[in-house]
Amino acid sequence: MSEMEVEIPAYSDYFIKEEMERSLKDIDDILNLAKLNPNNLFPTSQIVYFTSKNLHNNNYRLLQLDNHLLETLNKGDSIRIKGTENENAVLCTDTRTYDILETETSNSLLLVQGLRFKDSLKANSERSISKVTASGIFYDYLEVKVSKPRLHRLYEILNKTLYKGPEYEKDVNDDDLFTYSDLLNNIQASKKELNDALASMHIVKMNDKIRLLDLEYHFRILSYMLRLIDDNSWGLDEIDYETTINSLNELAPFEVLNSLFDLYTEESKIVDSLQLYRYKERDVCRFFAQILLSHAGKFNFSEFLQAWSESVPEGMKPEIEMLNGLAIIDKTTIPHVIRAFPEENLPENIMDRFKVLFDVKEKWTVPEIAPYIQQLTTDKADVNTLLAKYARASTVNGVKYYSAKHAK
16 A cells, blocks of 8 residues: 555445445454554545445546646636537637547546545544545546637638628628627637637627628728828828728728728827828738739739739839738749639648648648648647648759658
């Protein structure tokens, strides 16, 4: 026996009922049979009694905790288990999402109350008996594994109620509208992961509901906003918030104007105590590229570059790297062509995603493929780690490319 003495001499004695309580004499008899000297043990003997209630009523499940989950619960923060009937359940904290796996164990696990550990036992105290109650026996437990958020349902939900302008609201079913709290309860993602996803989307909050802006409506309102640059003879870093909102308040709701202003601008300088802003060149150029690509299946690449350059505000310069994660350029054809290829349409399973990527394009550079697998990275596996595991590297004219792992 160990220094912490627990009296379970044989399997047949496991089910000790409370009315059959052990005495110190019983313990001495057992120790004598085991040829153990009581003086070599802690004076407190802990005896496990099994409750008379049904031990297999499934009122409890055992959950394995890693350091993050333990810290979360010790701080008093909540964890959520999310999933519909058609989804595998996940566990979410404020910052992480976990897969939940049911794991069987060959050893019985006991749920006990009153068990004392070595540090709480006194070596020099009088001999005594401590009662430990077992309330359940378990042959499996829930194991957790850090995973990526499931965001496809978020896109499905928000795409059902695209905001196209006030005149179209009569066609929207109120039952399909979700508040932020609704999304947090239903989407299989942590709070941080949900916030990051929403921040990357073109959303607006209307009457406390989270809405995704219709692409054409989004383009129309942003175009109105950008037109004010010429109308007011502003420099690209001299955008006035109040003038922008007040000039367009009859053309679009404040919530839309304010949301797009936050999305596309950043602080630039202060003139006469007035905070001025600049439009984010990369974000504006990417959106105009998205608009052009949405109107064509495939686009002659040279013609696309010319149309793209002519569509953006004067002074902004589109760069090909701005298309990463947005479109695919096929240079195996003559002439070269480009087509839309958004990341959010790809499978969430990593193997399936790599298969799709290498089906649509045989070879990728790291900057080209990185936006399509960034969502799958973890603290232990960055983009380069994933490429090393799921793809094959080759070098052509000094440029490193990645292709399918088992491609011919």
